[in-house]
Amino acid sequence: MAAATQAAAEAGADTDAAVIRASLADPDRFAVIYDRYAAMLYRYAYQRMGPGIADDVVAEAFLAAFRGRASYDLGRQDARPWLFGILTREMAAHQRREKARYRAMARSTHETVQxxxxxxxxxxxxxxxxxxxxxxxxxxxxxxxxxxxxxxxxxxxxxxxxxxxxxxxxxxxxxxxxxxxxxxxxxxxxxxxx
Known part of the structure; x- marks a missing residue:
């Protein structure tokens, strides 16, 4: 029984909440959150805003997340919604560029045939x-x-x-x-x- 409890505790140590909690004492631990979700957030930002802005907003989102990690609700084991919320707010700061990009795409008639x-x-x-x-x-x-x-x-x-x-x-x-x-x-x- 003790082994099962220890295994459950070790599994819980890898949850996003546990990693964020650990990063409060050891800031380098936050890199685990980055490693888990950077590619996912980048893909989303890339689809929304294109490659040039995606790099910037993802970097800004992770910086904001790192700075705000002390206020993270440790009762939430999955940090994805929190990170996507931060990313969405960062993208809103670039909304004018996003809208201009959509307008440019609408005017584009470029088609590729292979x-x-x-x-x-x-x-x-x-x-x-x-x-x-x-x-x-x-x-x-x-x-x-x-x-x-x-x-x-x-x-x-x-x-x-x-x-x-x-x-x-x-x-x-x-x-x-x-x-x-x-x-x-x-x-x-x-x-x-x-």
């Missing part, structure tokens, strides 16, 4: 044709609705995790997501036929 099977060519052509309207639809969304939509679609967070990340009720997540999906779907109606 020698490949017919299905892949068709998929690329359809995706390239829908890129501008999709970017325009994303740019036209209320920033709060866009944050929820992209945290679910690109960040792959659950409704609960989005609610934690943005500090909003789960019902608000649902209504914002529904509204954003409806607007994007309407903008892409012409591409459903292809």
């Amino acid at each position: 020698d490949s099977p017919d299905d892949q060519v068709t998929a690329r052509v359809v995706a390239g044709a829908a890129r501008g309207p999709l970017a325009a639809a994303l740019a036209g969304l209320d920033p709060r609705d866009r944050d929820v939509l992209l945290l679910v679609a690109w960040g792959q967070l659950s409704y609960d995790e989005v609610a934690d990340a943005l500090n909003i009720p789960q019902g608000t997540v649902g209504s914002r997501l529904s509204r954003a999906r409806r607007k994007v779907r309407k903008a892409l109606e012409a591409y459903d036929e292809i």
Whole structure:
């Protein structure tokens, strides 16, 4: 029985909360959180904002997380929603650039065609044709609705995790997501036929 208790305690020592707690005494321990989640946050930021800004906002988010680790709720074992919340706030600081990028993508008509099977060519052509309207639809969304939509679609967070990340009720997540999906779907109606 003692061995099972010790194994459970050792497993708990690797939770995000345990690592953050340990980092309060030994700041170098926070690198574990970075190693666990930097790639995930970068992928999300890259999809939202592009490579140039993604590096910056992820770095800013981890710096903010490191500085704010003393206020982390140690009752939450998973730090992902907390980190995504910080990242979302950092991205909001770059919102004007993000919106300008979506507008530029909407004006872009660049399509790439490769020698490949017919299905892949068709998929690329359809995706390239829908890129501008999709970017325009994303740019036209209320920033709060866009944050929820992209945290679910690109960040792959659950409704609960989005609610934690943005500090909003789960019902608000649902209504914002529904509204954003409806607007994007309407903008892409012409591409459903292809």
